[in-house]
Amino acid sequence: MAAAVPIMVNDLTGKMGRAVADAVVARGADVCYLVPVAFSGEAKDPVTIGDVAVEIKSIRDGDPGAVLDDLKAKHPGLVVVDYTLPAAVNANADLYVKHAQPFVMGTTGGDRVKLLEDVATSGVPAVIAPQMGKQVVAFQAAMKLMATNFPGAFKGYTLTVTESHQSSKVDTSGTAKAIVESFNELGCGFDIKDAVLVRDVPTQIAPIPNGMGVPEEHILGHAFHTYRLTSPDNTVAFEFQHNVCGRSIYAEGTVDACLFLSSKMGEGCASEDCEAGKTLFDMIDVLREGGMVTN
Numbered sequence: 099m100a101a102a103v104p105i106m107v108n109d110l111t112g113k114m115g116r117a118v119a120d121a122v123v124a125r126g127a128d129v130c131y132l133v134p135v136a137f138s139g140e141a142k143d144p145v146t147i148g149d150v151a152v153e154i155k156s157i158r159d160g161d162p163g164a165v166l167d168d169l170k171a172k173h174p175g176l177v178v179v180d181y182t183l184p185a186a187v188n189a190n191a192d193l194y195v196k197h198a199q200p201f202v203m204g205t206t207g208g209d210r211v212k213l214l215e216d217v218a219t220s221g222v223p224a225v226i227a228p229q230m231g232k233q234v235v236a237f238q239a240a241m242k243l244m245a246t247n248f249p250g251a252f253k254g255y256t257l258t259v260t261e262s263h264q265s266s267k268v269d270t271s272g273t274a275k276a277i278v279e280s281f282n283e284l285g286c287g288f289d290i291k292d293a294v295l296v297r298d299v300p301t302q303i304a305p306i307p308n309g310m311g312v313p314e315e316h317i318l319g320h321a322f323h324t325y326r327l328t329s330p331d332n333t334v335a336f337e338f339q340h341n342v343c344g345r346s347i348y349a350e351g352t353v354d355a356c357l358f359l360s361s362k363m364g365e366g367c368a369s370e371d372c373e374a375g376k377t378l379f380d381m382i383d384v385l386r387e388g389g390m391v392t393n
């Protein structure tokens with residue numbers, strides 16, 4: 099039986115970090131366990147999750163690289179999870195890469211081109227994806243497949259994109275950005291700057307068609323996305339929607355990504371679908387290789 103995978107969650111005092119830390123503990127100590135240190139933007143009081151008291155260290159002060167090296171030595175096979183902020187994405191990835199630390203990056207935003215280039219060329223195993231919820235990833239993969247098989251199929255159609263998230267979200271949905279890439283390959287010519295971002299609570303709560311119809315109990319944690327395509331003469335319309343309440347779908351997917359990454363560490367991608375030596379993965383890779391629990 100494989101050894102339990104040690105997982106460090108940065109920042110588990112944030113909303114997603116906490117959901118992932120809870121999911122790590124819930125998955126069971128025979129599968130994975132939470133290491134007792136996490137990075138945040140600043141040092142904070144320890145947080146107890148399950149029976150683990152986690153020390154919260156500042157990633158900006160002291161020597162975070164030495165902390166990582168020490169954790170790696172104490173917890174062989176360590177996987178780091180990053181759910182921080184768009185402004186931290188590139189610097190945090192640089193730190194993990196510099197210390198050859200495999201990681202799962204769920205944080206959105208930052209300079210994505212640089213992120214993917216830097217990590218791919220480093221050879222440090224990583225899963226990077228703006229969406230970790232496996233059913234949403236399956237939809238994302240289906241759109242990608244449609245774009246590959248039928249490029250230009252929606253040429254001339256007008257696309258509108260509306261996304262609603264908790265008002266603390268600072269960036270445009272990373273998932274919408276990824277899915278719009280496929281719509282553009284299908285011929286839509288959509289500028290992501292034209293996406294409608296709903297962050298005000300009254301509009302979120304108001305029923306459809308005037309509002310988003312978000313259940314009030316999920317105002318602090320929801321992700322509603324609608325992509326609407328209309329033909330040039332307005333006679334044909336398509337609407338695609340994925341509406342998520344809460345965060346467990348992403349947290350469970352993240353634990354799956356950690357286990358996937360752990361199986362890849364040191365061997366590259368072994369499946370028929372993957373080119374040998376591949377070290378940078380996304381959630382579509384994780385999905386393709388199966389083995390994800392159903393939630």
Ligand SMILES: NC(=O)C1=CN([C@@H]2O[C@H](COP(=O)(O)OP(=O)(O)OC[C@H]3O[C@@H](n4cnc5c(N)ncnc54)[C@H](O)[C@@H]3O)[C@@H](O)[C@H]2O)C=CC1
Pocket residue numbers: 108109111112113114115137138139140157181182183184186190203204205206207227228229230231266272348
């Ligand atoms: N890939 C996916 O499936 C999902 C991605 N996300 C993304 O995760 C990110 C975090 O979202 P939330 O947890 O809602 O935000 P949050 O604001 O609740 O948490 C962010 C945390 O990061 C900390 N932080 C700031 N700078 C840091 C640094 N340099 N290093 C370490 N920690 C730092 C903050 O103190 C805060 O506690 C966002 O980019 C969001 O879009 C969220 C849900 C799902």
Ligand SMILES: O=C(O)C1=N[C@H](C(=O)O)C[C@H](O)C1
Pocket residue numbers: 206228229230263264267270271272273274320321
């Ligand atoms: O910040 C969030 O909450 C989410 N962020 C991700 C994104 O930007 O796409 C995934 C999901 O939408 C939730």
